[in-house]
Amino acid sequence: MAKTKDANSKILNGPRDTKRFGRALIVDLASPQLGLVVERGSSLPRASVVVTTCAREIIALSKEGIKVETIIVVGSDADPATHPDLREITENLRALRDKWFSRSRLLVFSKTRDMSSYELRSTLAMYNAVHLEFDWGTAKNWTAATGEKGPDFAKFVTDCHHFDHLVLETALYKAPFDNTTDAEIKAMSEKLAEIKPQEVIVMCGGGSAADAKGVKYATKPQRDKIVEKLAEATGISVHPDEFEELLTA
Template identity: 25%
Template sequence: MPATIPLQDSVVYGPVQSRRLGASLGINLLPLTRKVCSSNCVYCQYGWTEPADASGEGLRRAPELLEEIAAAFQAHAAAGTRVDHITLAGNGEPTLHPDLPELVEGLRRLRDVSFPAARLGILTDATQVRRPRVREALARLDDRYLKFDAADPATWQRINLPLVRLSFDDFVDALKAVPGSILQSMFIQGTYDNTGEAHVAAWIRAVGEIRPLAVQVYTVDRGTAAEGITEVPRAELETIATRLTWMTGVPAEVFD
């Protein structure tokens, strides 16, 4: 497994070529020198969340960020850069930003000017979706990709290490309250493993209750924060995805 990757060193980065999203221009609302996240996933490609900072305090405010994003969009549009998706992600958890609603509205305006055909989406650990302001901001996006790797509190604590006060039941209830979501589920093996039969069966039941539009099943392809994590063979991921769709009717696709 290669090493973890460096943090993004700009607000707008990429476009990243992704099988899931095509040419995706990333938006990083978080600092350029440290990760700010409400989770501390053992498989995080950026390494550990250190210090364990989920406060969202001291972040650059919306007007300054949008000015920088506007300049980058204009430069990419002038250069003829292909952009299929614009994705809020970056150095941690984008929903921790206190100006998320203003930023989403600003991004919609800038998208309409520079890349009107591009879809605007977010990758989120979903620990903040219980907050009305976050849910309203998510509703203004085209796509909502919510992380859902664990089907029980113990696995959630072991793999995602949430850094916020939130019970697992409240987390799942919040996921159910987001209409039109796409779940992203990471499966891993080695020192941490969420592919055992009991866990996969519980995960299928939970996804069936959340009722997302679809599920993206994937595994690690980069370095991870914790040592000894290994990728799950594609055939095993295909089996999990097929079982999910057969048992619940929720479409599932495997990405590696």
């Protein structure tokens, strides 16, 4: 794999086999850097570092005949949506994908709570799919999970309308908040019907409260029943899946 300037940095992970995305090359836009960062005091790599690193590896993999089914953009220490060079990086990644792995899908995983920026939305629209965390039906649970106010939730739902290739990833919890109650699932169904995502993936792992103290997930039988309820109520493609860490140590 191509080396970045900083020996401890790992912008690229893989390619490796994943359960959900096949053979994947994973790009970490928040891999801490010691030099060539976006600004003083930041550890985020500049676009030039990310693009050069990815270009070397993608070209080498293609020439070696190594299969890459998916290129996935993630953020370990910060969300990809917060990277100031996201548009430049995305444009270059898409060009590299088109030239060297034209059959591969380009995905981005985000936990952003703010989709109000047109610049951000237009950048995310360049991906084949935007995987976005969505664990809430009510403003009460939104606030419990994020610490943000109810009106912010309503605005977030409205801003999600701008995408026709949105994949929502929902984690089901019993604690620190419960999003498996009938009232919560009814409210979530209404939000999903409003957003109209391409797909909803429901899991018993990960999510907005993954690092909370005393976190407790729903059981798989509970998950499967909720998947049926959401699909029936919305007419959207909803299916269960297993949580999978994309970044490896």
